[in-house]
Amino acid sequence: MTASSNLRTVGTPQLRKEGVDKVLGRAKYIDDLEREGIWYGATVRSTIPRGRILAIHYDARVDWSEFVIVSAGDIPGKNHIQMISADQPCLADGQVNHCDEAIVLIAHPDKRRLPEALAAIYIDYEPLRAVLSIEESETQEEIIWGPHTSEGNIFKQFHLEKGNVDSVWAEAAYIVEGEYRTGAQEHLYIENNGAIAEYDEVTGITVWGSLQCPFYVHKSLMAVFDLPAEKVRVIQVETGGAFGGKEDYPSILAAHAGLLAMKARRPIKIVYDRMEDLAATTKRHPSRTRHRTAIDKNGKLLAMEIDIATDGGAYATLSSTVLSRATLHSTGPYVCPNIRITSRAWATNTVPCGAFRGFGAPQSIFAIERHMEQVALAVGLDSDEIRRRNFLHDGDTTATEQVMVEPVILDTLLDRALEVSDFHARQSEFARLNPLSPVKRGIGLAAFYHGSGFTGSGERYLNSLAGIDVTTDNKVRVLVSSTEFGQGTNTILTQIAAEALGIGYEDVIMAPCDTGIVPNSGPTVASRTSMVVGKLIERAGRQLVTGLRQDAGLLDNYSTQDFFTSCLRYRELHGKVESLCRYEAPPNIYWDDQHYRGEAYPAFAWAVYVAEVAVDTTTYSAEVTNFHTVQEVGRVLNPTLAAGQIEGGVAQGIGYALYEKVLYNNGHMLNNQMTNYIMPTAQDVPSISVHFEEIPFAHGAFGAKGIGELPHDGPAPAILNAIQNAINQSFTSIPLLPEDIFIRVTSDAHEQEQITV
């Protein structure tokens, strides 16, 4: 890319497109919208993790004639939510497989009448044995999903081999083993899930919702209502945070609202309160990762044997693709000639786990980056040196034999991270001062990559379509189903369109995110919007300019006025001014889904993060006191938004490491309130420095790669590495709460005493 100096809009801090509406409080989220004659819906949920439904009783003290009631029998089409598999019912029919599974829906014109009615519906169950952990599921004593064979309880498994792992253990100078665990994590978008639905015999179903993927919902509704595509319309409204949590769940909620609307013959709104949202919607997959690593005397990796297990919950949802990404990120950014990875996603009778920023990568990166710290200790090298000796470079191959054809600048990123954090000087200073204080300070780092876009052949299957049109009143519109939920889709895509068209940022708007208006540019997930969808918009813009030049007399060095004049002429000739582009894979991309070999991702974002911590040995609390991020994400399209993504991701990563614990009791989330599910507040987040190195990627929009998920990957291992540096304790499980530190430190002290005695 040579045109960087010519870019006018891309790379500049253009103001958030919908920013004014948001600061004025006039942006309309789902709960801010009403429809004439609307009724409100609520959900009866299972109170046991697994069992047969024997009977549903409606207490006669409630006048049920005032309510509309929907159960599985009312579903006109298929009783399943169409994701990767079709195993998850829209409403439980005869059996429940997790707590808080939806069984019955009710609606009433007065939403204040709903709680008493919900409490007056009783369900008789015959409980069945529930499987509540990876370990229980692995025994396969009780098969809760899939065939009653050795495949039982397994949503998906992968096996990857590179080189010959078995040949090297004898010659290894060091062998390091470890087991690492990560817990469930709640997205905690501040806006709960919600949807409004209307049903009409002639036009079909329309759903407005807080959601990430309009066409996922669209596809799912077609199956549930047995309707053709043109009779299903999904409209995304302003969405108050998502982070993956509104990728798959809105398909369920939209169907529920739609079923009530169909039966009530009225618009229906369902908006969850916080307790229901926390208890019933998806979480990040808990994981357990085992590493066995052979290292030579110089600290070079000889072999990596990795075993990953994730807890997928009761239905398959997105577990297979989450597992795929976990698998493909499990070796870290290192080169190793011999690799074996085995990974499995297990079924349990808990609320299905789903997408969450990072999508499996934070789990496996936590494991490898904690493990590399133990490798460093075993070999006797510094944290930075062990990594430097094993980094991937241009021309090296990954676990899938993908050759690094794009520049890899991990050494530069590491150097920069050490420099901006003053790593070694801080480490020495802490080592000198720690003996003098009950507060022990430490510094730690993590190096990692995040693959941009869908894995393997995913983008080819998606086959996304996106474009630009110009309306008769001279509005240039970006046509995508890619959604804005805070990350900056509106701003970035209009910047790209303006740049490609050679007009002003203010001259471009987003078309309404309505499946009846926009093409399917794919889901808004997987750090793909800037890189993949952005590229389609860039191409569509250039294609339109070429068309205007050829057919409508647009000259070089045109003004915005010339552009619109030429659009008028073009419209007279062609009837409309529209330019659509379909996804084209970068050349020389080869992926073997069967053997998991080839180009897993068209591009990778790279990073080195450094955390400083303070561990108070009187309260056993650990806090992050300073944080530095250095990353290469291709061209930075908007520096303000890009830094905002990094800072927000780091804050979520800090929560993942030190605060956020989902507690289950017999499969039900116990702490389903903001009072006791604790995320970092303004007082818990440290100063976060953000540094970008930019290497434009030819196949991303104006050089962009993915950015959104990367910052969630690194904080947890960097923080626990820093804690190890501070108090010389190796913790292998997150979240790491003060009680965990207390138990470890005091039991160690106790053991020491016993030894002395």
Add this chain to the structure above:
Amino acid sequence: MSSRQFAIQFTVNGQSARVEAPPLKRLLDVLREDLGLTGTKEGCGEGECGSCSVRMNGALVNSCLVPILQVEGSVVETVEGLTVDGELHPLQQAFIECGGAQCGICTPGMLVAASHLLSHTPYPTVDEIREGLAGNLCRCTGFIKIFESVISAAAKKGSQAHAR
């Protein structure tokens, strides 16, 4: 909840308001449902997230915890009242320029809390901002750009005059 309706009179953003509502109806719901002021958001319904922050008689409150009966005769300020003569409040401008708003759902409450902070601490330090906004959760920004927004607004001339 009693369905008996009470007439409640109070001032919202400088205008007089009169509603008929059950006495325990939350101020949040009265603002949103009875007065159509949907800028104030519900995030948790238990006073933890601060999305429903409004000022009541000069104090910062979570409107999900205030029964409407308690509001009789009070002066309430919401995000809709932040603009001055149709112009964006310096905080609103700064949140747009510095990236203090991402998904925007916490933004109204955050802006009200920040304006409350500036009303008693016109030039806050970062630590004072952290404390002043500790009751308002944001899941998108990691708070850093919110701190920058508040500092930027405070530094702008006239912020003292606007921060009521």
